Amino acid sequence: MIPHRVRPANSCDVNTSGRYVLYWMQAFRRLHANHALDCAVMWSRELKKPLVVFEGLKRNYPWANARHHAFMLDGMQDNAAAAKKLGIAYWPFVETPENSGRGLVRKLAEDACLVVTDDYPAFIVPAHNRAIANCSVPVHLVDGNSIVPLSLLGPAASAAAHLRHRIHANFAEAWRNRAAAEPEIHKSAKSKLDPPFEPWAGDRAGAEVDASVPPVPEVRGGSKAARAALAEFISKKLPRYAEERNDPDDPADGAASRLSPYLRHGHLAIQEIAEAVLGESWSPAEIDPKAKGKRADFYTRDANAGSFLDEAITWRDTGYHWHFAQNVAHGSGTVSWHGEAGSPSFNFESFDFSPLKKRTLEVVLPEWAKATLRKHVGDKREHTYSLEEFESGATHDELWNAAQRELVRTGRIHNYLRMLWGKKVLEWSKTPSDAYRVLEHLNNKYAIDGRDPNSYTGILWCFGLFDRPWFEREVYGTVRYMTSASTAKKFDLDGYMRYVNGLG
Ligand SMILES: Cc1cc2nc3c(=O)[nH]c(=O)nc-3n(C[C@H](O)[C@H](O)[C@H](O)COP(=O)(O)OP(=O)(O)OC[C@H]3O[C@@H](n4cnc5c(N)ncnc54)[C@H](O)[C@@H]3O)c2cc1C
Secondary structure: OOHHHEEOOOOOOOOOOOOOOEEEOOOOOOOOOOOOHHHHHHHHHHHHOEEEEEEEOOOOOHHHHHHHHHHHHHHHHHHHHHHHOOOOOEEEEEEEOOOOOOOHHHHHHHHHEEEEOOOOOOOOOOHHHHHOOOOOEEEEEOOOOOOOOOHHHHHOOOOOOHHHHHHHHHHHHHHHOOOOOOOOOOOOHHOOOOOOOOOOHHHHHHOOOOOOOOOOOOOOOOOOHHHHHHHHHHHHHHHHHHHHHOOOOOOOOOOOOOOHHHHHHOOOHHHHHHHHHHHHOOOOOOOOOOOOOOOOOOOOOOOHHHHHHHHHHHHHHHHHHHHHHHHHHHOOOOOOOOOOOOOOOEEEEEEOOHHOOOHHHHHHHHHHHHHHHHHHHOOOOOOOOOOHHHOOOOOOOHHHHHHHHHHHHHOOHHHHHHHHHHHHHHHOOOOOOHHHHHHEEEEHHHHOOOOOHHHHHHHHHOOOOOOOOOOOOOOOOOOOOOOOOHHHOOHHHHHHHHHHHHHO
């Protein structure tokens, strides 16, 4: 394992009389291709103690609803089966009104030699990690987010183009140090230790949360479904990806992978996706050093594979790294928190990035974007809508309404329409801050891949993050503008409307 992946969250000594090594699985919810799991396995071998994997599901995470819950519960079922095969103790906990999880991880840590957990740089995980750092045993935060460890990528980049070069420079070495495809479980790691709480029985009873956002029947979560989706993508869609990825036609026919929900919940590792795309025989010897920093040809001369990997690695990492860099730059070596040095980390109380009660956009946008949006804040808006009107898809624009309906019904919007969807909320809100609130809420409530680093950077891109100034116009200022009419010309609009109308 590359040491750059692991950060100590405290300076406690190992509790050699602890009963087990605890892996608290929060974000990389899988028992394969997982650097955090590898780290926990290594410690259990070193200390000759059983490995315990604790995977919990709270009831009160922000935007908790039946859709998000169902996806994660599917994953927990798969993990229970995988743990059984590996012979390790897997302790699943699902909070119910009668059975609170408050203080549970801290209690488990008290009996542990040490704790290993996921260094996911957004949503509620940094807060969890900050809290558990106060326990009496070492807590190791492991970055299993990407192929290249985020700590090797330097300070926050202002554009994907700047990060691409850094990723490419570190890629070959990181590839050689990928997580174990299947963990090598030694004898002492195996056990049948029972948890000191009522473990989840594998059903939905008692696990109900806000049912107003129901599960999407066609979409199953978990590593099994993730692998099936990956196999389907490789055989049917990848060969058309470069040409057709931007066409949001009927998703069954589209070329986009639809893998983001699995990546978001850690049911699939980005390394397994890259392995499947590049093929078994691929090695870093195939990297073209002349293409370092370029979108195409770096990993492979296959245009489809190259185009896909640039999205899945450069663009995905841009969001993850941006969050990671904010946390590290403004934190105390571990994870930062709002109120400290005015840093733009996630504010748990208001569910946004507004430290010191400043508005999010004021804190995180580049200067040019802030200045231009401020200059145009008083511009007359031809249309403005409330959150309720946006949410129910009741704008004057049929394409926008269709995209919103797709999101509500299926938990996804195709990337191309998602950009338009976000831009129009900026145009049709009273202020940019109002627009940000609406987008954060709708994206994170309905999208199965929501509440991710790329939720925030995707939304913030609509306001100028990672972009450059364009031409001056009303409301947007020099922030890039998109119209439904020109977007609709670029794909089969009728096909898309037929698909959305058929969703019911
Ligand atoms: C307003 C807005 C909100 C967004 N919210 C989210 C979100 O909540 N969660 C999320 O994962 N992505 C988000 N994105 C980025 C992008 O829309 C999705 O990652 C992509 O649509 C996922 O579909 P796919 O898996 O079929 O993508 P594919 O085209 O198959 O791409 C493969 C993978 O590459 C990554 N990727 C592709 N495009 C982007 C991109 N533009 N930025 C970052 N990573 C990318 C994703 O991990 C994706 O799964 C948002 C973008 C915008 C404009």
